Amino acid sequence: MKNYENLDIxxxxxxxxxxxxxxxxxxxxxASMLNEIDQAIDEAEQEENVKVIIIQGAGDKSFxxxxxxxxxxxxxxxxxxxxxxxxxxxxxxxxxxxxVAAVSGYALGGGCELxxxxxxxxxxxxxxxxxxxxxxxxxxxxxGTQRLSRIIGKGRALDMILTGKxxxxxxxxxxxxxxxxTSEKELAAKAEAVAAxxxxxxxxxxxxxxxxVHKGYDIDEGTAMWIEKLSQAVAFGTEDKKEGxxxxxxxxKATFKNR
Numbered sequence: 344m345k346n347y348e349n350l351d352i353x354x355x356x357x358x359x360x361x362x363x364x365x366x367x368x369x370x371x372x373x374a375s376m377l378n379e380i381d382q383a384i385d386e387a388e389q390e391e392n393v394k395v396i397i398i399q400g401a402g403d404k405s406f407x408x409x410x411x412x413x414x415x416x417x418x419x420x421x422x423x424x425x426x427x428x429x430x431x432x433x434x435x436x437x438x439x440x441x442x443v444a445a446v447s448g449y450a451l452g453g454g455c456e457l458x459x460x461x462x463x464x465x466x467x468x469x470x471x472x473x474x475x476x477x478x479x480x481x482x483x484x485x486x487g488t489q490r491l492s493r494i495i496g497k498g499r500a501l502d503m504i505l506t507g508k509x510x511x512x513x514x515x516x517x518x519x520x521x522x523x524x525t526s527e528k529e530l531a532a533k534a535e536a537v538a539a540x541x542x543x544x545x546x547x548x549x550x551x552x553x554x555x556v557h558k559g560y561d562i563d564e565g566t567a568m569w570i571e572k573l574s575q576a577v578a579f580g581t582e583d584k585k586e587g588x589x590x591x592x593x594x595x596k597a598t599f600k601n602r
Contacts, residue, residue, distance in 0.1 A: 349376040350383055351401065358538045359387040359396045359440070366402030371409060372428070372453045381431050388439055391601065394546060395538040396438065398461060399445040400454075403469070403527060406446040407454030428453055428485040432460035436486075436557065439550045441541050445534040446470045447527055451509070456483060459490040459520075462553065463537060466512030466521035467530040473509035493560065495519050545583040546601040551575075 345352075351362040361383050363370040370376075387396050400406040435442055435457070444450075444458035447467040455472050458464050466472070474483045474491065482488060483504060492500035495518050503510070516524035525533045541549065551574040559567030578584055583599045590597035 345382065345386060347379045347383065349373075350379050352383060352386075354390065354393060356539070357392055357394050357542045358535065359383075359390060359393045361387070361396055361398045362401050363399070363407055364401040366400075366404065369405035369408035369449060370400040370402070370454070372407055372457070377428060377431055381434065384431075384434055384438060393440055394542045394544075394549065395441045395443060397443045397445055397534050397538060398457065399531070399534070400448065403447055405448040405454070406444070406450040406470070407457055408449045409452030409454050428456070432456060432486050435460040436462075436490075439553075441538075441549060441553070443534055443537060445530050446472070446512070446521070447530055452476055452483070452487075453485050456485040456487045456490070459494060460486060463523075464515075464521045465523040465525065465530060465534050465537065466515045467525060467527040468512050469527050470512035470515060470521070471509050472512075472515050472520060473507065474504050475507040475509070477505065478507050491520075545578075545581075545587055545597070545599045547581050547583050548578055548587075551578050 349363070349365055351364045353360040353362075361380070363372075363376065363380075365371060365376060384396070387393050441463070442461040443463045443465065444461040445465050445467075446458055448469055449471045450458050451471070451473045452475060455474055458472070474487045476483050476487075483491075488500070488504065491503065499518055502508070510518075510520070512521060512524050515521035523533060523537070555567075555571045555574045559570045582602050586599060587597045
């Protein structure tokens with residue numbers, strides 16, 4: 344496992360804990376950290392025993408306070424067209440593993456967009472979500488305008504983006520931005536419990552379910568149903584399907600082999 348300058352990595356019980364580790368800068372997402380996150384996601388993908396990636400921030404002040412503003416200030420127009428942060432977050436969304444954002448403190452701008460790219464978001468009581476980019480004369484550019492509207496609806500997304508307001512963890516859970524809401528003290532335990540529940544499932548089925556949901560969401564229902572049907576056909580051909588159904592019939596715990 345690689346050593347990172349800006350990340351702390353731990354693999355435990357099939358969970359890849361990825362901690363953004365720049366607490367002195369509120370875990371701001373500078374170019375170096377983004378590059379390391381990209382490498383870490385690749386590393387987690389290659390770990391056969393890993394089923395879930397949990398992303399969290401070091402310290403209790405911030406999950407990730409957003410992009411490095413000094414680096415942002417120096418960027419030129421055409422730089423917005425490179426994959427950059429948006430490309431990285433697309434990779435996280437399309438990751439074969441389930442991704443969970445455990446959010447304590449500020450998740451603003453690119454930090455909020457990082458959480459939005461994850462499959463599941465768990466908000467602590469002190470969590471603060473927002474997309475305040477318009478205050479800087481720019482717009483959310485790492486998927487925020489698209490993912491937020493798909494998760495909480497266009498009206499609420501426009502309200503958050505246009506006003507730049509920041510909402511707490513309780514409000515985030517109420518409007519569907521956060522999947523779960525808990526205390527700061529219980530955040531890691533809640534993330535661990537969610538990961539443990541997911542880890543019981545068949546690995547191939549997990550990948551296929553993610554694929555069907557993400558790829559089917561933005562297209563017509565008929566085509567999306569075919570994506571689901573074809574994904575199920577793949578699942579039916581796996582050893583894990585045979586094991587899962589046999590274990591149910593025999594009233595025992597399934598032992599999946601990711602094939």
